[in-house]
Amino acid sequence: AVDGRRLWDAIHETAAFGGTPKGGVRRLTLSDEDRQVRNWFRAACEALGCAVTVDDMGNMFARRPGRRDDLAPIAFGSHLDTQPTGGKFDGVLGVLAGLEVLRTLHDAGYETNAPLELVNWTNEEGSRFAPAMLASGVFAGAIAKETALNQTDREGATFGAELDRIGYRGDEPCGERAFSAFFELHIEQGPILQDEDKMVGVVEAVQGIRWYEITLIGQDAHSGATPMRLRRDALVGASRVVAAVDRIGRARPDCVGTVGLMEVKPNSRNVSPGEVFLTVDFRSPDDAKVAAMEADLIEAVAEITSDLGLDGAPVRIWDQPATIFDAACVAAVEAAAEAFGQGSRRMVSGAGHDAAYIARVAPTAMIFVPCKDGISHNEAESSTLEQCAAGAQVLLDAALRYDRK
Amino acid sequence: AVDGRRLWDAIHETAAFGGTPKGGVRRLTLSDEDRQVRNWFRAACEALGCAVTVDDMGNMFARRPGRRDDLAPIAFGSHLDTQPTGGKFDGVLGVLAGLEVLRTLHDAGYETNAPLELVNWTNEEGSRFAPAMLASGVFAGAIAKETALNQTDREGATFGAELDRIGYRGDEPCGERAFSAFFELHIEQGPILQDEDKMVGVVEAVQGIRWYEITLIGQDAHSGATPMRLRRDALVGASRVVAAVDRIGRARPDCVGTVGLMEVKPNSRNVSPGEVFLTVDFRSPDDAKVAAMEADLIEAVAEITSDLGLDGAPVRIWDQPATIFDAACVAAVEAAAEAFGQGSRRMVSGAGHDAAYIARVAPTAMIFVPCKDGISHNEAESSTLEQCAAGAQVLLDAALRYDRK
Ligand SMILES: NC(=O)NCCC(=O)O
Ligand SMILES: NC(=O)NCCC(=O)O
Numbered sequence: 105a106v107d108g109r110r111l112w113d114a115i116h117e118t119a120a121f122g123g124t125p126k127g128g129v130r131r132l133t134l135s136d137e138d139r140q141v142r143n144w145f146r147a148a149c150e151a152l153g154c155a156v157t158v159d160d161m162g163n164m165f166a167r168r169p170g171r172r173d174d175l176a177p178i179a180f181g182s183h184l185d186t187q188p189t190g191g192k193f194d195g196v197l198g199v200l201a202g203l204e205v206l207r208t209l210h211d212a213g214y215e216t217n218a219p220l221e222l223v224n225w226t227n228e229e230g231s232r233f234a235p236a237m238l239a240s241g242v243f244a245g246a247i248a249k250e251t252a253l254n255q256t257d258r259e260g261a262t263f264g265a266e267l268d269r270i271g272y273r274g275d276e277p278c279g280e281r282a283f284s285a286f287f288e289l290h291i292e293q294g295p296i297l298q299d300e301d302k303m304v305g306v307v308e309a310v311q312g313i314r315w316y317e318i319t320l321i322g323q324d325a326h327s328g329a330t331p332m333r334l335r336r337d338a339l340v341g342a343s344r345v346v347a348a349v350d351r352i353g354r355a356r357p358d359c360v361g362t363v364g365l366m367e368v369k370p371n372s373r374n375v376s377p378g379e380v381f382l383t384v385d386f387r388s389p390d391d392a393k394v395a396a397m398e399a400d401l402i403e404a405v406a407e408i409t410s411d412l413g414l415d416g417a418p419v420r421i422w423d424q425p426a427t428i429f430d431a432a433c434v435a436a437v438e439a440a441a442e443a444f445g446q447g448s449r450r451m452v453s454g455a456g457h458d459a460a461y462i463a464r465v466a467p468t469a470m471i472f473v474p475c476k477d478g479i480s481h482n483e484a485e486s487s488t489l490e491q492c493a494a495g496a497q498v499l500l501d502a503a504l505r506y507d508r509k
Numbered sequence: 510a511v512d513g514r515r516l517w518d519a520i521h522e523t524a525a526f527g528g529t530p531k532g533g534v535r536r537l538t539l540s541d542e543d544r545q546v547r548n549w550f551r552a553a554c555e556a557l558g559c560a561v562t563v564d565d566m567g568n569m570f571a572r573r574p575g576r577r578d579d580l581a582p583i584a585f586g587s588h589l590d591t592q593p594t595g596g597k598f599d600g601v602l603g604v605l606a607g608l609e610v611l612r613t614l615h616d617a618g619y620e621t622n623a624p625l626e627l628v629n630w631t632n633e634e635g636s637r638f639a640p641a642m643l644a645s646g647v648f649a650g651a652i653a654k655e656t657a658l659n660q661t662d663r664e665g666a667t668f669g670a671e672l673d674r675i676g677y678r679g680d681e682p683c684g685e686r687a688f689s690a691f692f693e694l695h696i697e698q699g700p701i702l703q704d705e706d707k708m709v710g711v712v713e714a715v716q717g718i719r720w721y722e723i724t725l726i727g728q729d730a731h732s733g734a735t736p737m738r739l740r741r742d743a744l745v746g747a748s749r750v751v752a753a754v755d756r757i758g759r760a761r762p763d764c765v766g767t768v769g770l771m772e773v774k775p776n777s778r779n780v781s782p783g784e785v786f787l788t789v790d791f792r793s794p795d796d797a798k799v800a801a802m803e804a805d806l807i808e809a810v811a812e813i814t815s816d817l818g819l820d821g822a823p824v825r826i827w828d829q830p831a832t833i834f835d836a837a838c839v840a841a842v843e844a845a846a847e848a849f850g851q852g853s854r855r856m857v858s859g860a861g862h863d864a865a866y867i868a869r870v871a872p873t874a875m876i877f878v879p880c881k882d883g884i885s886h887n888e889a890e891s892s893t894l895e896q897c898a899a900g901a902q903v904l905l906d907a908a909l910r911y912d913r914k
Contacts, residue, residue, distance in 0.1 A: 188775040189729060231777040293734035313733065315778060324594060324887040327767035327790045328718065329698035329859030332759045334883070339768055340755050343748035350745050354737045362732035363744055364778045366771065370593040372636040373720060373769045373788045374861075375886040383778045385732045454734030456779075478739070481780045482729040 106500055108493025111204040115492065118144060118184070118200065119192045128483025129192055133185035133227040134162070134266035141184045142272060145224055148203055152210045154222070158274025161239040161252065162226035162267050165281065168206055170219040170507075176284040178216070178503050179466070180205070181223030183458060187231050191485020193475060193492070198289045199224050201496035208500060216507045218284055225458040226272075232257045234383075235315055235422035240458035243279045244465045246424075258367070283466040285433055285506050288459040289495045290470060291487050295478030296451060303446035303494045305472030306438045308429050310453040310460040312391045314398060315422035316384040318345060318405060321415040324370060324378035335376050336413045339368055342380035344412075348404035349384050352397050359388045360454070361397060384418060389452050391425050427460040433469035433506065440501035441471070444494060455480070471498050511905055513898025516609040520897065523549060523589070523605065524597040533888025534597055538590035538632040539567070539671035546589045547677060550629055553608055557615045559627070563679025566644040566657065567631035567672050570686065573611055575624040575912075581689040583621070583908050584871070585610070586628030588863060592636050596890020598880060598897070603694045604629050606901035613905060621912045623689055630863040631677075637662045639788075640720055640827035645863035648684045649870045651829075663772070688871040690838055690911050693864040694900045695875060696892055700883030701856060708851035708899050710877030711843045713834050715858040715865040717796045719803060720827035721789040723750060723810060726820040729775060729783035740781050741818045744773055747785035749817075753809035754789050757802050764793045765859070766802060789823060794857050796830050832865040838874035838911065845906035846876070849899060860885070876903050 121141040122131035131137040142164065146156045149166035157165045167177065182198025202222040209216070225243075230236025233255045241247035253264035267273040292298075297305055322336030346363045353361025362385045369379040386397040401418050409416055434450075441448035451472065453460075459470045473495040476486040526545040527536035536542040547569065551561045554571035562570045572582065587603025607627040614621070630648075635641025638660045646652035658669035672678040697703075702710050727741030751768045758766025767790045774784040791802040806823050814821055839855075846853035856877065858865075864875050878900035881891040 187777050187780060229777075230779060231775075234778060236779060293731045294736075295739070311733065323884070325884065326698045326860055326886040327769055328716065328765065328792045328861060329883065329885060330765070331699075332755070332765055334700070337755070337767075339751055339771065343751035346744055346748035347752070350737070350742070360733065360735070360737055362742075362779070362781050364732055364773075364780045364782060365776050366744065366773050367776075368769075368771050370636075370886075371770050371772075372592050372634075372886070373639060374635060374641060374767070374790055375592060375769045376767050377769060378887070385779055387733045455731055456733060478734065479728070479730065480734060481731040481775075481777070482783070 106204050106208045106493060106496040108489050110207065111200060111492055111496050112489045114200045114203060115192055115196060118196060122186065124189065124483055126483040129186045129190050130188055131186040132188060132232040133229065134270055138185055139270035145184065149222065152206050154206065157276055158272055159276040159278040160273055161242050161278040162272040163239050163243060163278060164224040166222040168220040170216040172217050173219060175218040176282045177219040177221040178285050178507055179221040179223055179283040180287040180499060180503060181225065182288050182290060183225045183228030185227060185229050187229055187481045189483050190481060191483060193291045193485055193487050194480055195228055197291055197492055197495060201289050201492065201499050204496045205500045205503065218507055220503065228458055233263050236456050237458050237461050239278065240461040244461040245279060246461055246464060249278060286459060286462040286466045286468040287433065287499055287502055288457055288470045289499045290457060290472060291475040291480065292472040293455045293475060293478065293480035297472060297474035298478065300449065301447065302449050303473065304441040304444060304448035304498055305451045306434060306441055306448055307453050307470035307472055308434050308450050309389060310427040310457060311387045311389040312394045312426040313387045313422065313424045313456050314394050314420055316401065316418040316420050318382050318384065318418050319416050320380045322378050325376040327374040327376050330376060337376045338380040338414055339377040341408050341412045341414045342366060342382050344408045345382060345405060349401065352400045356393050358390060359393050359397060361386050389426055424456065424460065427463050429463055429469040430467035433467045436502045436505045437469045437471050437498065439505055440498045443501060444498050446494060471495055471502065511609050511613045511898060511901040513894050515612065516605060516897055516901055517894045519605045519608060520597055520601060523601060527591065529594065529888055531888040534591045534595050535593055536591040537593065537637040538634065539675055543590055544675035550589065554627065557611050559611065562681055563677055564681040564683040565678055566647050566683040567677040568644050568648060568683060569629040571627040573625040575621040577622050578624060580623040581687040582624040582626040583690045583912055584626040584628055584688040585692040585904060585908060586630065587693050587695060588630045588633030590632060590634050592634055592886045594888050596885060596887060598696045598890055598892050599698065599885055600633055602696055602897055602900060606694050606897065606904050609901045610905045610908065623912055625908065633863055638668050641861050642863050642866050644683065645866040649866040650684060651866055651869060654683060691864060691867040691871045691873045692838065692904055692907055693862055693875045694904045695862060695877060696880040696885065697877040698860045698880060698883065698885035702877060702879035703883065705854065706852065707854050708878065709846040709849060709853035709903055710856045711839060711846055711853055712858050712875035712877055713839050713855050714794060715832040715862060716792045716794040717799045717831040718792045718827065718829045718861050719799050719825055721806065721823040721825050723787050723789065723823050724821050725785045727783050730781040732779040732781050735781060742781045743785040743819055744782040746813050746817045746819045747771060747787050749813045750787060750810060754806065757805045761798050763795060764798050764802060766791050794831050829861065829865065832868050834868055834874040835872035838872045841907045841910045842874045842876050842903065844910055845903045848906060849903050851899060876900055876907065
């Protein structure tokens with residue numbers, strides 16, 4: 105059995121790398137804080153005798169040998185990067201529970217058939233570099249490596265240069281290694297498990313996601329000297345886009361629509377703004393609904409720009425269709441959850457996860473545990489020691505069940 | 510007569526301090542570029558034998574003695590700071606035309622009765638530090654000096670510390686000196702003179718202005734995992750405020766309403782935003798209409814926050830009632846404009862100006878010259894050599910008429 109207290113301590117120890125006054129974590133991908141937590145992670149894995157390999161997207165793989173080195177490893181893990189004002193659990197739990205699995209097996213001297221690999225995927229959050237799950241996307245062949253390395257943050261720094269800067273561009277070409285399975289433990293980031301008083305979510309699918317960027321161009325104009333009828337105010341336009349996205353997200357069941365990022369230029373109190381950059385995130389478990397939301401968005405933006413004399417249209421920068429996980433992996437998670445015995449249910453993930461990309465190249469499934477009130481991407485994100493330990497236990501059991509299969 | 514070419518060259522020489530690739534100027538108040546242009550300005554004035562004094566708000570006064578040193582000086586000037594993406598003429602024309610006046614009198618060996626003073630007011634734009642006309646406001650006793658010195662920019666630097674940093678906190682207490690009159694030449698920043706093919710605007714009033722800050726607080730939430738009905742999205746709320754301000758600005762004649770600045774937190778593509786800071790600018794020549802717009806805003810924000818479960822309300826941070834300029838000063842400008850003979854008309858300024866504060870402590874009036882299509886607070890802002898020279902000539906003539914009175 106895993107040691108819940110040791111896992112809990114590891115979560116709190118790493119939360120210091122980028123810890124915020126409000127108890128959250130700010131550890132943007134490829135930042136100095138990301139380097140610190142990566143160094144900690146490498147040392148912790150090496151202390152167990154695991155060899156740590158880094159690929160050329162910065163993904164980290166800690167390998168524990170098995171009885172049969174001819175088998176592809178059973179892999180598990182998640183990510184150590186966070187949102188700008190993120191919590192202590194999103195991603196971190198999946199990596200550190202994986203570490204706890206390795207520590208437990210190490211202490212027990214347990215030998216698996218297949219090797220095990222614990223993975224830390226780079227840039228899962230997609231907050232600093234778009235899109236999310238960038239490095240697992242390259243690993244799965246869904247995103248071109250050159251495109252990924254040239255992605256820039258909002259200050260213009262490239263992913264590749266930042267990888268070099270923190271010393272985490274490895275030699276191994278990303279995507280070269282194979283897994284016989286991949287399991288990812290994560291906090292639910294939604295309220296269902298808490299509402300139904302269940303400890304474990306057996307995740308069988310991840311909803312589809314599309315992301316867009318829109319740059320609206322009007323004309324900078326003096327806020328005092330420019331009559332309303334002569335304005336081409338890009339912020340008035342952007343505000344109508346935000347309203348449209350909110351309306352579109354509510355128009356059909358099982359859909360969400362969000363504008364998360366907006367930048368106004370010149371952003372001065374007495375200038376009617378001539379330029380606004382904003383992003384749109386649409387999701388649904390039903391890919392047809394995501395496509396319908398896109399059509400609505402294109403129509404709404406066309407109407408807004410023509411009405412206000414603005415230029416600009418949505419550019420789709422990411423399309424990840426809904427993912428259905430592997431039946432055998434889901435069955436292993438379900439069996440482990442049932443054995444754990446504190447209630448479980450099958451569910452669809454609202455958030456995107458590295459597992460959704462890895463599912464394209466390996467049998468994959470996910471495990472959810474509850475988080476308080478479903479709040480995530482928020483410094484107040486919170487799960488209990490018992491919930492974290494439950495997740496780690498089910499992860500260990502699912503991996504061993506799959507290994508014995 | 511003034512030397513239009515020399516004035517034109519001075520405008521283009523100083524435009525290099527903060528010059529942008531698009532031909533505009535980025536010279537935020539108390540920045541390094543502001544220091545550079547101030548050093549240039551001081552040297553240019555001293556080369557004419559003028560003594561340059563700096564007060565403790567960074568305002569600069571270049572004094573040319575007159576026949577009678579017992580008279581308070583006739584002052585003129587404007588400001589050398591710009592918007593983040595401003596033009597070459599806003600403010601700069603008024604200061605450099607004043608310099609051209611001094612140069613012309615110097616070359617002609619002309620002696621005035623009263624001393625003359627050319628002024629560069631600090632932080633007219635109000636873009637880096639709110640509100641606009643901060644230092645002329647302190648000079649006129651309308652804004653407390655301590656408040657002004659403690660104003661912070663969006664990065665948290667204080668006005669006082671930045672004054673010290675660029676070496677322009679002088680010894681003289683701001684507001685100690687008296688003027689017998691103040692004249693300010695400025696580009697119109699609106700389209701009327703161009704439309705009516707007139708060279709000079711005789712400005713008899715400045716419209717009233719109120720500024721507000723609003724911080725809307727909701728809750729950061731995951732864009733994929735949070736159902737629409739569980740959100741408290743501060744950006745959806747802010748967008749409705751932008752729409753309300755636009756509607757309020759259009760609801761009555763002779764009114765304008767603008768949201769120029771908006772900051773979203775955490776500003777991440779996959780987070781439904783929990784906090785937005787935005788500003789509102791209302792103006793009208795009729796103070797009662799400004800008050801009516803304020804009432805509309807308070808009502809609209811209350812409705813939006815209650816509808817969306819957000820916290821936040823407008824905080825008024827600036828109130829400058831409409832200004833009526835001094836009849837004798839306006840008459841001097843009108844006589845000078847008529848003598849110039851290329852068409853003039855009386856008008857009300859849509860923009861705020863230092864002259865509106867100085868009017869509280871000295872007889873004051875303003876002179877406008879056309880700018881292309883009325884475009885201002887924009888890198889494309891443009892006036893011709895002839896228009897700039899006409900403004901300088903009328904400024905010279907108005908000051909001399911007032912001096913002979
Ligand atoms: N799990 C998680 O929060 N992932 C971030 C990517 C996304 O879903 O937007
Ligand atoms: N003249 C001018 O652009 N002043 C800036 C202050 C304002 O009117 O907002």
